[in-house]
Amino acid sequence: MSTSKTPSKEELLKTIKKLENNSNDLVGVLADVGIVAVGGGLGALGAGALATAAGATAIPVLTTVGSWVGVAIVGATPIGWVVGTAVAGGAAVYGVSRLIKGSGFSEGKKQELLNKLKERVKEVESKQVSSGLTEDDTKKFILFLKEPLEHELISPEDVYGLMDAVAKGQMPLKEAYQYVKDLLAEAKK
Amino acid sequence: MTYQIVSKAQANLKLALWQVEADSMNSSDLYVWLDSAGLPYEVTTRLHNLANYTETAGNKVISVGKIVLIKLIEFVKAHPNLAVGIALGTAVGALANSIPFIGFLLAPLATALGITIGAIAGHRLDKRAQGMQTSSGMIGVAEDIIEIARSFFQLLIDVFNIIWQNI
Numbered sequence: 001m002s003t004s005k006t007p008s009k010e011e012l013l014k015t016i017k018k019l020e021n022n023s024n025d026l027v028g029v030l031a032d033v034g035i036v037a038v039g040g041g042l043g044a045l046g047a048g049a050l051a052t053a054a055g056a057t058a059i060p061v062l063t064t065v066g067s068w069v070g071v072a073i074v075g076a077t078p079i080g081w082v083v084g085t086a087v088a089g090g091a092a093v094y095g096v097s098r099l100i101k102g103s104g105f106s107e108g109k110k111q112e113l114l115n116k117l118k119e120r121v122k123e124v125e126s127k128q129v130s131s132g133l134t135e136d137d138t139k140k141f142i143l144f145l146k147e148p149l150e151h152e153l154i155s156p157e158d159v160y161g162l163m164d165a166v167a168k169g170q171m172p173l174k175e176a177y178q179y180v181k182d183l184l185a186e187a188k189k
Numbered sequence: 190m191t192y193q194i195v196s197k198a199q200a201n202l203k204l205a206l207w208q209v210e211a212d213s214m215n216s217s218d219l220y221v222w223l224d225s226a227g228l229p230y231e232v233t234t235r236l237h238n239l240a241n242y243t244e245t246a247g248n249k250v251i252s253v254g255k256i257v258l259i260k261l262i263e264f265v266k267a268h269p270n271l272a273v274g275i276a277l278g279t280a281v282g283a284l285a286n287s288i289p290f291i292g293f294l295l296a297p298l299a300t301a302l303g304i305t306i307g308a309i310a311g312h313r314l315d316k317r318a319q320g321m322q323t324s325s326g327m328i329g330v331a332e333d334i335i336e337i338a339r340s341f342f343q344l345l346i347d348v349f350n351i352i353w354q355n356i
Contacts, residue, residue: 161206170209179205182198 007033009149009156012163016146019139026139026167035164110184113147117181120144124173133173138166141173148180153187200351203344204251211255216240219258226265226273235298236261242294246352253349257284257291260345264338275334278302283338287346290353
């Protein structure tokens with residue numbers, strides 16, 4: 001993850017909608033939210049370690065507080081560095097309890113989504129065996145995230161993280177589906 | 190903000206996303222940052238060594254140390270007006286106390302960072318929690334920093350403790 005700001009739920013839904021309408025331009029659409037996708041269905045390969053660090057954020061260090069504890073500190077550290085999303089530790093979970101309760105999400109809807117997921121997992125599994133996964137499969141996964149996101153079963157930040165990881169080929173599609181499936185299965189217990 | 194991870198699935202997903210982040214960050218980049226932060230050599234080396242620590246979860250190897258290190262750096266970056274040594278000291282202290290299985294890794298670091306102030310402040314926070322009186326002043330500031338660190342790392346602490354509850 002190389003961006004410092006996670007798009008909002010609305011921005012992500014807009015992106016997914018764009019993807020629905022503009023079916024052939026996965027790379028272009030994702031670029032709008034700061035995800036540099038890797039083409040050619042790399043998502044299936046889970047080829048980790050893609051150097052994503054870019055941009056530069058200086059880390060200004062004030063010495064005032066340091067002085068009273070005697071910590072040696074340099075003035076500033078202007079170094080090109082991106083430490084991933086502004087997940088910012090604790091601030092990140094987007095009120096999970098609220099997500100789990102969801103909004104307007106019925107048991108029937110959940111079952112429908114879970115069934116869809118099972119089908120997709122099967123498809124991805126068989127394609128993975130034959131190395132037949134394509135960019136289209138990545139796109140289908142991203143489109144699938146729309147409903148859980150709309151119903152607030154998954155946080156925008158996690159959706160963004162998943163989109164980013166899958167598009168860059170850092171997480172295998174099958175694994176990504178599994179995480180979403182587990183989340184849905186646990187929702188509204 | 191006190192968010193609580195409520196499910197294992199949520200924790201698994203978070204951990205997977207952090208692992209992706211850790212995979213995309215190479216060890217020498219982390220070292221460059223540490224080196225340029227002006228920390229004592231011992232601290233830099235210990236922090237960098239931390240990056241090699243892994244744990245297994247299910248059938249996956251998780252770069253626990255690297256994830257912790259990235260979060261520490263995020264914490265320092267999120268508080269630019271706080272001296273690096275103090276930010277790291279309180280963060281390391283908060284993590285060592287809250288995640289049992291990485292405590293042994295972080296303890297020498299905490300010593301190297303000299304978190305005496307943090308320790309006193311932590312003690313006073315505990316006292317206050319028990320309804321005892323404490324005074325304000327410089328230690329009061331340190332108490333605030335500890336509270337900030339705890340809330341920043343709450344998600345990491347919750348996730349780790351859910352995934353590795355038996356370590």
